[in-house]
Amino acid sequence: MSEIEFYVPAMHCAHCIHTIKMELHELNGVRAVEADLSSKKVRVQYEAPATPESIEKLLVEINYPPQKA
Incomplete structure (x- = not known):
């Protein structure tokens, strides 16, 4: 199993999570x-x-574009 971490600056609240x-x-x-x-x-x-x-593509599609941490 692999793991990746993203920085998601558009994440602001519990609903975002x-x-x-x-x-x-x-x-x-x-x-x-x-x-x-x-x-x-x-x-x-x-x-x-x-x-x-x-994973990154899906985050972009749901309007939470990430940056790799």
Whole structure:
């Protein structure tokens, strides 16, 4: 299993965290999602077929464009 962390500056509240977690968990291969509002970081544990690129693409699609942490 792999892990990647993103800095998501558009994350501002508990609803943002909920949305990010719900959407990422629907991506095949994503095993765990942790989000920290104070640091605006999202940590994702994943395995194939999920990739860092597919995770980042989904975050952009749901209007939470990330920057790699």
